[in-house]
Every structure is written in structure tokens, then in C-alpha cells.
Amino acid sequence: MSAAGRRRMTGWALVNIIVIVYALFPVCWIISLSFKDPSTLTDGSFIPTEWTWENYHGIFQTSEFTRALINSIGIALISTVIAVVLGTMAAYAVARLRFPGKSLLIGMSLLIAMFPPISLVSPLFNIERIIGIFDTWIGLIIPYMTFSLPLAIYTLSAFFREIPWDLEKAAKVDGATPAQAFRLVIAPLAAPGVFTTAILVFIFCWNDFLFAISLTSTSAARTVPAALAFFTGSSQFAQPTGSIAAAAVVITIPIIIFVLLFQRRIVAGLTSGAVKG
Amino acid sequence: MAEIVLEGITKRYPDGAVAVKDVNLSVGDGEFVILVGPSGCGKSTTLNMIAGLEDITEGTLLIDGQVVNDKTPKDRDIAMVFQSYALYPHMSVRDNMGFALRLAKVDKATIREKVEEAARILDLTEHLDRKPANLSGGQRQRVAMGRAIVRDPKAFLMDEPLSNLDAKLRVQMRTQISRLQQRLGSTTVYVTHDQTEAMTLGDRVVVMRGGVVQQIGTPQRLYEQPKNLFVAGFIGSPAMNFLHATAEDNRLRTSVGALDLSDRLRRSLERHDAPRDLIVGLRPEAFEDAALVDRGRIGSGTTFSVDIDVVESLGSDVYAYFTEDEWQPTATSELAELAADSGVTDTGAGGHQIVTRLNASTQVREGSRAELWVDTAKMHVFDPVSGTNLTLSDEPAD
Numbered sequence: 001m002s003a004a005g006r007r008r009m010t011g012w013a014l015v016n017i018i019v020i021v022y023a024l025f026p027v028c029w030i031i032s033l034s035f036k037d038p039s040t041l042t043d044g045s046f047i048p049t050e051w052t053w054e055n056y057h058g059i060f061q062t063s064e065f066t067r068a069l070i071n072s073i074g075i076a077l078i079s080t081v082i083a084v085v086l087g088t089m090a091a092y093a094v095a096r097l098r099f100p101g102k103s104l105l106i107g108m109s110l111l112i113a114m115f116p117p118i119s120l121v122s123p124l125f126n127i128e129r130i131i132g133i134f135d136t137w138i139g140l141i142i143p144y145m146t147f148s149l150p151l152a153i154y155t156l157s158a159f160f161r162e163i164p165w166d167l168e169k170a171a172k173v174d175g176a177t178p179a180q181a182f183r184l185v186i187a188p189l190a191a192p193g194v195f196t197t198a199i200l201v202f203i204f205c206w207n208d209f210l211f212a213i214s215l216t217s218t219s220a221a222r223t224v225p226a227a228l229a230f231f232t233g234s235s236q237f238a239q240p241t242g243s244i245a246a247a248a249v250v251i252t253i254p255i256i257i258f259v260l261l262f263q264r265r266i267v268a269g270l271t272s273g274a275v276k277g
Numbered sequence: 278m279a280e281i282v283l284e285g286i287t288k289r290y291p292d293g294a295v296a297v298k299d300v301n302l303s304v305g306d307g308e309f310v311i312l313v314g315p316s317g318c319g320k321s322t323t324l325n326m327i328a329g330l331e332d333i334t335e336g337t338l339l340i341d342g343q344v345v346n347d348k349t350p351k352d353r354d355i356a357m358v359f360q361s362y363a364l365y366p367h368m369s370v371r372d373n374m375g376f377a378l379r380l381a382k383v384d385k386a387t388i389r390e391k392v393e394e395a396a397r398i399l400d401l402t403e404h405l406d407r408k409p410a411n412l413s414g415g416q417r418q419r420v421a422m423g424r425a426i427v428r429d430p431k432a433f434l435m436d437e438p439l440s441n442l443d444a445k446l447r448v449q450m451r452t453q454i455s456r457l458q459q460r461l462g463s464t465t466v467y468v469t470h471d472q473t474e475a476m477t478l479g480d481r482v483v484v485m486r487g488g489v490v491q492q493i494g495t496p497q498r499l500y501e502q503p504k505n506l507f508v509a510g511f512i513g514s515p516a517m518n519f520l521h522a523t524a525e526d527n528r529l530r531t532s533v534g535a536l537d538l539s540d541r542l543r544r545s546l547e548r549h550d551a552p553r554d555l556i557v558g559l560r561p562e563a564f565e566d567a568a569l570v571d572r573g574r575i576g577s578g579t580t581f582s583v584d585i586d587v588v589e590s591l592g593s594d595v596y597a598y599f600t601e602d603e604w605q606p607t608a609t610s611e612l613a614e615l616a617a618d619s620g621v622t623d624t625g626a627g628g629h630q631i632v633t634r635l636n637a638s639t640q641v642r643e644g645s646r647a648e649l650w651v652d653t654a655k656m657h658v659f660d661p662v663s664g665t666n667l668t669l670s671d672e673p674a675d
Contacts, residue, residue, distance in 0.1 A: 164361055164363065166359045166360075166361045166363035167363050167365060169325075169328075169330050169350075169357075169359070169363065170357070170359060170363035170364075170365075170424075171365075171376075172329075172330065172349070172350040172351065173328055173329075173330070173350045173355065173356065173357040173434075174356075174376050174377035174380060174424070174428075175350075175351045175377050175380040175381055176351065176380050177349075177351065180380065184376075185365055188367045189366065189367060
């Protein structure tokens with residue numbers, strides 16, 4: 001390798017290290033906090049002087065957290081499944097069909113995606129109270145779907161556009177019904193896109209705080225990010241910092257597992273179409 | 278195998294654009310018919326309508342005597358080869374070729390047998406378990422053909438199946454397709470923009486332009502008796518040369534000199550009530566080096582002298598080019614389209630180039646003046662406004 005090439009490599013490595021440190025430092029910090037004893041919380045040392053599982057024990061002891069975890073998993077999974085199923089169908093239509101009002105539909109979904117959620121929270125709060133879905137799973141699933149569907153339609157229609165239309169024509173000429181053509185030819189080819197979209201939507205639902213805090217009032221539907229805000233210390237004067245840190249670490253784990261499991265699919269998904277196969 | 282009949286087939290899009298207009302064509306059982314024309318002429322749309330991939334706005338389509346206008350591709354029992362081959366990337370060659378049979382619920386043993394038979398014909402046996410991504414262009418093309426032949430359909434439709442191959446492979450595959458078609462005796466409709474492919478493959482050729490059929494006939498007929506300027510310019514390589522001409526008594530005055538009209542031509546022009554301003558079409562082989570023409574024949578043509586720009590020797594023949602300045606290629610829409618299609622307008626060459634095909638023993642040299650002779654009996658004369666060939670003999674076109 002030439003000297004210039006090596007210099008460039010070093011440069012890139014340096015930039016990468018800075019980015020990684022910048023991104024991971026807060027994560028390490030919160031992990032460190034979660035393992036600290038309440039008495040040493042504020043001692044300022046980055047590595048805990050005394051390691052303890054106390055905080056983790058604590059959060060799983062109360063139903064407050066476990067219930068929120070169930071809510072989070074349930075709501076995020078259901079929203080993801082519905083958004084991906086509807087998104088797949090809508091994206092297929094957007095990518096393949098010419099129908100009146102198509103550009104209007106795309107425009108509308110873009111509009112929804114661009115709407116600041118905060119401006120919708122108060123009306124949604126009122127609407128949901130009136131129709132009686134406030135503080136229920138469905139009360140969160142609906143807004144999650146609303147905001148993740150445009151995302152799903154956009155990513156998926158990009159994938160469908162990448163699949164040559166000729167394949168579908170070939171399947172039809174080969175004697176496939178439209179449903180068979182979709183199931184046997186198009187869907188297998190779109191699988192990486194569907195995976196990518198599912199993970200993106202899941203992360204969006206899993207991480208949401210705004211809707212979760214505004215549209216719930218009890219542990220009936222409160223998800224973990226919202227529940228964290230309601231953590232209290234063991235006494236009125238004790239800070240719940242350790243418990244919050246532990247809970248934050250716990251809810252990060254599923255995302256990490258997800259990404260590690262589907263890493264290759266996601267990368268394939270995000271880069272497919274960049275080069276001709 | 279079956280007959281395909283198109284009666285007044287028209288395709289009109291919702292925005293009013295007409296892609297195909299009133300096509301009448303009958304493809305006989307086992308016949309190889311080529312649809313040819315520049316891009317956007319409606320040939321692929323016509324093919325898609327036969328396949329059932331596009332709706333027919335007007336007209337009737339019969340396959341094997343049955344009206345199939347409203348039938349889905351599935352129920353028409355036709356096979357199609359796509360320009361992109363459209364192989365299913367997630368399936369092996371075997372699964373690609375057997376896909377249609379699998380959908381038709383044919384039992385596994387029969388599928389296996391038929392796929393292997395087709396693979397043997399197409400020399401694909403050792404590739405059966407590979408994925409399309411691991412095949413070369415020629416192999417993919419053969420898989421696409423194989424997918425069509427395993428089904429033993431009523432007809433084959435081919436949409437520019439060779440245009441993604443390199444030139445050498447294209448020529449090889451062309452002969453292979455021809456051989457395959459003869460062996461299977463299959464009714465075939467083949468779309469191409471390449472007139473050489475059309476001429477070499479087809480039993481009959483359909484020339485289309487702007488959604489309208491210009492002429493239907495055997496390759497030889499299209500070459501010798503083009504109905505109009507477009508067909509004349511499109512068929513043949515190198516293309517027919519066109520010159521402006523003015524009718525004067527028994528001669529046509531052109532920039533290369535006055536061309537004598539034979540009796541047959543003169544009668545024909547009179548019958549058509551030809552205008553004074555005309556366009557003359559001369560194929561490259563109508564020219565010859567004047568020094569090489571027999572004394573006896575020289576009188577039946579016109580001799581003229583020009584400055585030769587370029588000489589290309591092909592061994593068997595010599596192409597000599599000269600430039601003529603009076604020409605305006607955009608004078609008619611047909612010629613403008615031909616010029617755009619052949620890329621002449623893009624090369625930016627000044628003047629109008631005339632190609633002549635001379636005997637290999639010619640002494641014509643680049644940059645020197647040469648005496649050329651033109652066989653006026655082989656001259657075509659066109660009406661510059663309508664584009665009609667005014668020299669066609671009377672017998673009805675087939």
C-alpha cells in the first residue's frame with residue numbers, strides 16, 4: 001500500500017474512532033451508573049468502585065417496570081406487524097400501479113411523516129379520551145402506525161421499484177395469478193426490504209416517549225420509556241437514578257439483539273440497489 | 278402450436294396517446310413473424326397485448342381460433358422471452374425453467390424430465406443447479422429460452438431477446454434461435470429494433486412506425502419493393518441513399534447528375550401523377566465503379582463523377598462514401614425519424630453522406646475524384662410529401 005493510501009486509512013480510522021467514542025460514551029456511562037451502589041452514585045468515578053446488581057434486582061421487583069416492559073413489547077410488535085403488512089401492500093401499489101390520486105397519496109403520507117408529533121399530541125389526547133381508547137394499547141398502536149406507515153411505505157416502495165417489473169410479467173406469462181406472482185416471485189425478493197423496514201419501525205415504536213407519556217395515565221398501557229419517568233426512589237428523598245439507568249440498559253438490549261441478528265439483512269437492505277446485482 | 282390473428286388492434290392510453298393503431302396481422306401456424314421498427318413504434322406494446330400484459334383498447338385478438346381479448350396471460354398459453362431475460366434471481370436454473378410447469382401442477386417426475394430435455398437442447402445441463410447470477414449473458418439468455426420451450430405453448434413471443442448480448446454472441450444466438458424455431462415448428466412473434474435480425478430471422482417482417490404498420494412482407498420483398506420512404510430507409514444496411522430530384526422530361530435532375538428514367542419508371546410515375554419535386558432512393562449496390570461496368574450495360578445507367586471522402590474495404594466489397602450538400606434530411610418526418618434513429622443527427626457530420634458499394638477490384642481512392650455509374654433501373658422514386666413509393670409494380674402486396 002502506498003504512503004498516501006496508508007495516510008488516508010489512518011485518517012479514516014481516526015474519524016471512525018471519534019464517532020464511535022462520541023456515540024458510545026453516554027451508553028457506557030449509563031451502564032456504569034446502573035451498576036453503581038446508590039451511595040456511590042455521585043462519586044464521579046466512571047468505573048463503579050463497587051459493582052452491584054441491586055438496581056436490576058430493584059426494577060424487576062416492582063410490577064411497574066415489568067408491566068411496562070410487557071406493554072412496550074406488545075405495542076411495538078403489534079404496530080410493527082400491522083405497519084409492515086399494510087406498508088408492503090401500499091408500497092407495492094405505489095411502486096407498480098398507476099392509479100388516480102397516486103401522487104396525492106404519496107404527498108399525504110409524506111405530509112404525515114413531516115408533521116411534528118408534538119403538535120398532534122393535544123388533539124390526540126382529547127380525541128382518545130372522548131372515544132375511550134385513552135390509556136389503552138390500541139390508543140398507542142394507532143398513532144405509532146400513523147407515523148411509521150409513511151416510513152414503511154417509503155422504504156418498501158424503494159425496494160419494490162428495484163425489482164424488475166419484467167419478473168412479474170414473466171411470472172404472469174408463466175401462468176401465475178397476481179397473488180402467486182407476488183407470493184412466489186416478488187415477496188422473496190423483497191424480503192431484505194421487509195426486514196429492514198420492520199426493524200426501523202420497531203425501533204421507532206420502541207423508542208417513542210412523547211406519545212407514550214401523553215396518551216397513557218396508568219400502567220395499563222404505559223411503555224418503558226414513559227414508565228422510566230415515573231420511577232421513584234425508595235424514599236421521597238432518594239434519587240431513582242440507579243433504577244432508571246438499569247431500566248434504560250434493559251430496554252436497549254432487545255434492540256441490540258435485533259440489530260445483531262439481522263445485521264446482514266439490514267446492510268443488504270440498506271445498500272441493495274446501490275450496485276446492480 | 279397455433280395461429281395468431283390480430284384484427285384492428287388498437288392501444289390507446291387513458292391520457293389519449295395512441296401507442297398502436299389498427300394493426301391487422303395474421304401469423305400462421307409455425308410461422309416466424311418479426312415486428313421491427315425504431316424505439317417507440319409500438320412493437321413491444323403490440324407484443325404485450327398478444328401476451329395479455331396490456332389491455333387491448335379496440336380490435337380482436339384470436340389465438341388458435343379463440344378470442345382471447347379478456348383472458349389473462351395465464352389462460353392464453355403463450356410463452357415469452359424478455360429482453361432482460363427476467364429470470365427469477367432466487368431460483369436455480371432448474372426451478373426457473375420448471376416454474377410454469379410447477380404452477381400448472383404438473384407432477385414432479387414430468388417436470389424433471391421436461392426441464393432436462395430442454396436443458397439438453399440448449400446445452401445447459403451442467404448449469405441446472407446454479408443461480409442466474411452465476412451465469413454468463415449467453416447462458417442466461419438460453420435459460421430464458423428454455424423456460425419458454427419446456428412448456429410447449431401455443432406460441433412464443435420474444436421481446437428483443439438478443440439485444441443484451443455482445444455482437445458476436447448475438448450472431449451465434451440468432452442462428453440458434455432460427456434453428457430452434459425450425460426444429461420446434463413453433464408459431465413465433467419476435468420483436469426487434471435491429472433490421473438485420475428482422476431480415477435474417479423472419480419468414481415475414483412487419484415494419485412499424487409511430488404505432489402504425491408500414492408494410493408486411495417477406496424480407497426480400499421489403500428490401501426490393503418498400504412501400505414508402507420509411508421502410509426503404511429502415512430496411513437494408515448500409516441504408517438506402519436518398520437524393521432530392523426534379524422531374525424534367527424523361528429524366529430526374531439530381532445533385533449527382535441527371536438520371537434517365539426507364540420506360541417502366543416513367544409509366545409508373547405518370548400513373549401516380551407524380552409531382553415535379555421528388556425523392557430518389559438508391560441502394561448502395563445500385564452504384565458501381567464506372568470503369569468496371571460492362572460496355573453493354575453502361576448505357577442503362579448514368580455515369581457521374583464525385584470526390585470520394587472515405588473508402589472502406591471489406592475484402593468482398595468496397596464501400597466508397599461521398600458527400601452531397603443539397604440534402605435536407607429533416608425535409609420529411611419519416612426521414613427525420615430515420616436520421617434520428619440511425620444516429621446521423623448525433624454524429625455532427627457535415628453534409629449528406631452517400632454510400633456506394635463497389636466491386637472489390639475497384640481502383641477508387643480516398644480523396645480523389647472518381648467516375649461512378651448508377652443503375653437507374655434499381656432506382657426508387659418517392660413522393661416527398663406522402664412518402665409513398667411511386668415506382669412500385671402493380672401486383673398487389675402480400
